[in-house]
Amino acid sequence: MPVTHEITLVVNGVARRAEVPARRLLSDCLRQDLGLTGTHVGCEHGVCGCCTVLLDGEPVRSCLTFAVTVDGREITTVEGLAGPDGMSAVQRAFAECHGLQCGFCTPGFLCTVTAFLRDNPAPTDEEVLEGISGNLCRCTGYQNIAKAVHRAAELLAEES
Amino acid sequence: MKPAPFEYHAPRDLGGALRALAEAGADGKVLAGGQSLIPLLNMRLAAPAHLIDINRVTELATLEARPDGVLVGALARHSEVERSPAAAAVQPLIAQALRLVAHPVIRNRGTVVGSLVHADPAAELPAVLSVLGGSVRLASVRHGARDLPAAEFFTGPMESALEPGELAVSAFFPALPERSGTAFHEVARRHGDYALAGVCALVTLDDDLMVSLARVACVGVGPVPMVVDVTGAAGRRPPATADWRAAARAVQEGVEPEQDIHATAAYREHLVGVLAERALREAAEGCR
Numbered sequence: 001m002p003v004t005h006e007i008t009l010v011v012n013g014v015a016r017r018a019e020v021p022a023r024r025l026l027s028d029c030l031r032q033d034l035g036l037t038g039t040h041v042g043c044e045h046g047v048c049g050c051c052t053v054l055l056d057g058e059p060v061r062s063c064l065t066f067a068v069t070v071d072g073r074e075i076t077t078v079e080g081l082a083g084p085d086g087m088s089a090v091q092r093a094f095a096e097c098h099g100l101q102c103g104f105c106t107p108g109f110l111c112t113v114t115a116f117l118r119d120n121p122a123p124t125d126e127e128v129l130e131g132i133s134g135n136l137c138r139c140t141g142y143q144n145i146a147k148a149v150h151r152a153a154e155l156l157a158e159e160s
Numbered sequence: 161m162k163p164a165p166f167e168y169h170a171p172r173d174l175g176g177a178l179r180a181l182a183e184a185g186a187d188g189k190v191l192a193g194g195q196s197l198i199p200l201l202n203m204r205l206a207a208p209a210h211l212i213d214i215n216r217v218t219e220l221a222t223l224e225a226r227p228d229g230v231l232v233g234a235l236a237r238h239s240e241v242e243r244s245p246a247a248a249a250v251q252p253l254i255a256q257a258l259r260l261v262a263h264p265v266i267r268n269r270g271t272v273v274g275s276l277v278h279a280d281p282a283a284e285l286p287a288v289l290s291v292l293g294g295s296v297r298l299a300s301v302r303h304g305a306r307d308l309p310a311a312e313f314f315t316g317p318m319e320s321a322l323e324p325g326e327l328a329v330s331a332f333f334p335a336l337p338e339r340s341g342t343a344f345h346e347v348a349r350r351h352g353d354y355a356l357a358g359v360c361a362l363v364t365l366d367d368d369l370m371v372s373l374a375r376v377a378c379v380g381v382g383p384v385p386m387v388v389d390v391t392g393a394a395g396r397r398p399p400a401t402a403d404w405r406a407a408a409r410a411v412q413e414g415v416e417p418e419q420d421i422h423a424t425a426a427y428r429e430h431l432v433g434v435l436a437e438r439a440l441r442e443a444a445e446g447c448r
Contacts, residue, residue: 002165003167003168005168021165022165022166022167022168022211023162023163023164023165023166023201025162025163025198025202028162044161044202045161045198045199045202045203046195046198046199046266049263049265052265055268055269058239058268059264059265059268060265060268060269061195061265061266061269063198063202064194064195064198064199064266064269065194065198065269066191066194066198066213068168068170068213069170069191069194069213069215112265116264130264130351131264133263133264133351133352134262134263134264134265134266134352
């Protein structure tokens with residue numbers, strides 16, 4: 001039997017336990033051990049950004065993080081972005097601006113942009129492009145995604 | 161694409177990390193940010209028997225901006241160093257380079273010392289350490305601590321002087337001298353990719369505001385960061401009239417670009433010339 005490690009992750013505000021081998025990637029732990037399939041796995045070497053989640057609030061590649069390394073830490077996945085009143089401002093902006101087509105890359109974009117706008121609530125065009133430069137989309141050509149980031153900034157400003 | 165199994169060690173202090181590394185010997189690999197190592201593990205280009213995860217060794221999560229330089233601990237993330245106004249005040253070239261390292265999300269996890277140990281000849285931070293004449297502190301149960309200057313640390317593509325059982329505990333980037341400026345320019349196919357070629361420059365003026373030192377380190381055009389001193393070629397003149405074109409030619413003569421699927425050797429040599437002139441001019445204009 002391979003050695004396993006018992007870990008606890010606080011995922012979207014809920015403490016979740018899992019028993020994982022050390023080589024279990026955080027992305028696979030979320031999807032397979034915890035059943036949270038909103039986090040998508042694209043390239044598995046850090047290029048595509050689909051698997052981006054928030055680790056203690058900071059966006060990271062879950063495919064480049066071992067679950068055991070982040071034992072005890074807080075993770076926010078795309079499932080945790082919506083509030084009690086429904087979709088978050090970032091999610092609504094992506095829907096409104098058609099910032100997605102097939103949706104495969106969307107969870108990564110949503111997590112990245114949520115943290116990006118928290119740190120920079122009124123970004124310039126250039127800052128938006130830099131902010132999303134680590135996420136690949138193969139459908140939209142990015143125009144609508146960039147629009148959605150600006151729209152989300154507006155919605156967030158209206159909310160606060 | 162999943163990593164091969166390995167034995168996992170999660171030491172809580174430096175002593176524990178060094179003991180685990182000593183026991184693992186050549187079969188051990190250190191995991192810090194993992195942004196270079198985990199892709200290699202996922203693709204099974206590397207399959208170490210032991211992984212020593214230093215993420216709980218909080219004593220290594222240090223960033224000290226001192227008058228003589230910036231001391232970066234092994235767990236200091238790229239993003240933390242990039243955003244530190246104190247570090248930028250002591251040595252601005254570090255943040256100038258970090259903006260070119262991968263993407264913001266990768267920089268949240270990746271570490272400065274990890275980038276140095278990875279020793280990719282196309283990476284920015286080894287060039288920064290080299291042009292500044294910085295050093296890496298290595299520690300092991302067997303040899304204790306030793307400081308290695310950049311020129312001795314980088315030994316080949318993806319190879320450093322780090323021996324089995326050794327941990328790179330910190331890196332030291334010397335402070336910007338008085339009346340000096342720095343710049344980093346590179347060309348990559350996409351923003352955040354490894355550069356086809358890149359040049360970082362350090363220029364220092366003397367009391368009469370003449371160029372007294374002009375040095376570059378180039379990435380992507382040799383097995384290790386290629387450091388070229390172009391003080392003579394630029395001439396002891398004010399920055400505005402120094403011969404930066406001759407300096408750029410001297411840089412081109414000092415590098416050994418190779419051809420690969422991304423670019424020919426001739427194109428890389430051309431790029432290095434253009435980038436060197438740009439970086440040297442900007443560094444000279446920024447002297448303060």
